Amino acid sequence: MIAAMAQFPTVTIRDIQEIDADTLAACGDTSPLNGDTVIVFATVFTDGKVEDPQNPGQFIRNSIPGNHHNIWVADTAGAWSGIDIFHLNGQTTPTSPVDMLDLIAGDSVKITGVVETFRTETEIFPITVELLGTAQKPISATPINISDLNDATKINNLETGERWEGVYVEFYDAEVVVVDITGGNRVFIDVQDAQGNVITLSDRFMFQQQPQNGGAFVPPAVGTVFDT
Numbered sequence: 085m086i087a088a089m090a091q092f093p094t095v096t097i098r099d100i101q102e103i104d105a106d107t108l109a110a111c112g113d114t115s116p117l118n119g120d121t122v123i124v125f126a127t128v129f130t131d132g133k134v135e136d137p138q139n140p141g142q143f144i145r146n147s148i149p150g151n152h153h154n155i156w157v158a159d160t161a162g163a164w165s166g167i168d169i170f171h172l173n174g175q176t177t178p179t180s181p182v183d184m185l186d187l188i189a190g191d192s193v194k195i196t197g198v199v200e201t202f203r204t205e206t207e208i209f210p211i212t213v214e215l216l217g218t219a220q221k222p223i224s225a226t227p228i229n230i231s232d233l234n235d236a237t238k239i240n241n242l243e244t245g246e247r248w249e250g251v252y253v254e255f256y257d258a259e260v261v262v263v264d265i266t267g268g269n270r271v272f273i274d275v276q277d278a279q280g281n282v283i284t285l286s287d288r289f290m291f292q293q294q295p296q297n298g299g300a301f302v303p304p305a306v307g308t309v310f311d312t
Contacts, residue, residue, distance in 0.1 A: 092122055093123065094123040095123070095124060096124070097126060097157075097158065097164065098160075098165065099116075100115050100206060100208075101164045101249065103115075103246055109243060113204065113246050114201060114206075115199055115206040118206070120198070120199050122196070122197070122198075122199060122208075123195070123196050124159065124195045125159060125193070125195075125216070126159040126195065127159070127190065127222070128157050129158055130156045130189060132183075132184055133145055133186065137300035138298060138300075144290070145185050146290050147288060147290065148288075148293060148297055152170060153170070156168055156250060157193065161223060162226050163247035165226075166250040166251035166252055167207065167208055167250040168207040169210050170202060171209055180212065181212065181214050189222050190218065190221070191220065192215075192216045192218075192220045193215055195213050196210070197212075205249060206249065206250070226248075226251060227253070227256070228248055228253045229277065229281075230255055230281040230282070231244075231281040233245040236276075236279075236281055238274075254312055255277070256312055258283075258309065259307065259309045260304050260308040260310070261275065261276050262274035263303050269293075269294050269296035270287050271292055271301065272284055275310065
C-alpha cells in the first residue's frame with residue numbers, strides 16, 4: 085500500500101506575510117501561517133547565480149561563498165508581495181525537480197515549503213522547487229522611503245515597514261554615513277535620507293562582495309550619495 089502524498093494548501097505570499105494592524109502596533113510580526121507547509125506560485129526576482137567577476141563566463145552563487153542559499157520571489161507587486169526562499173548551511177538544497185540556484189529573475193515557479201522565522205524574518209524553507217516557465221515579465225521594484233522602514237536610530241517601524249519584508253523595493257538619494265567592514269572582508273553600509281532616517285545595506289548578494297569573497301565590490305566613501 086502506498087500512502088497518498090499530503091495535499092498542502094496553496095496560498096498567496098500575502099496570506100503568509102500580512103500582519104494585522106493591531107498585532108503590528110503591539111510589536112508582533114510572526115506570520116499567521118508560521119510552521120505550516122504550503123504551496124506558493126510566484127515569479128523569481130533575484131538570480132540564484134551570477135557571472136563570476138574573477139572568471140568571466142563561469143557562474144557562481146549569488147551570495148556570500150559558504151553562506152546560506154537564497155532566492156526571492158513575488159506573486160504580485162507592492163506591499164506584502166515578496167518572500168525569501170531560504171535554507172540554512174548544512175541542509176540539503178532542493179535540487180529536484182529544479183535546483184533553486186539555477187533560477188533567474190523572471191522564472192515562474194511552484195514552491196512547496198515550510199513557513200519559518202529566521203532572525204525575525206518570515207521565510208519559506210523549500211522542500212521542492214518546480215520551474216513552470218522562463219522569461220516571464222520581471223517583477224518591478226516598488227518605490228518606498230527609508231522612513232517607511234526605520235527611524236534615525238535604525239529602529240524598525242513595524243506599522244509601515246513590515247509590509248515591505250521580502251519585497252523588491254527601491255529608494256532614492258541615500259547618503260552613505262557608515263561603512264563597516266567586518267572580518268576584513270564583509271561590507272555593511274548605513275545610508276540615510278534627507279530627514280536622517282537610517283538603514284543598513286546588508287551584503288546578501290555578490291554585488292556587495294569584495295575580492296576576498298569572490299566579488300569585485302569597492303566600498304564607497306562616507307558622504308557618497310546613491311541616486312537609487
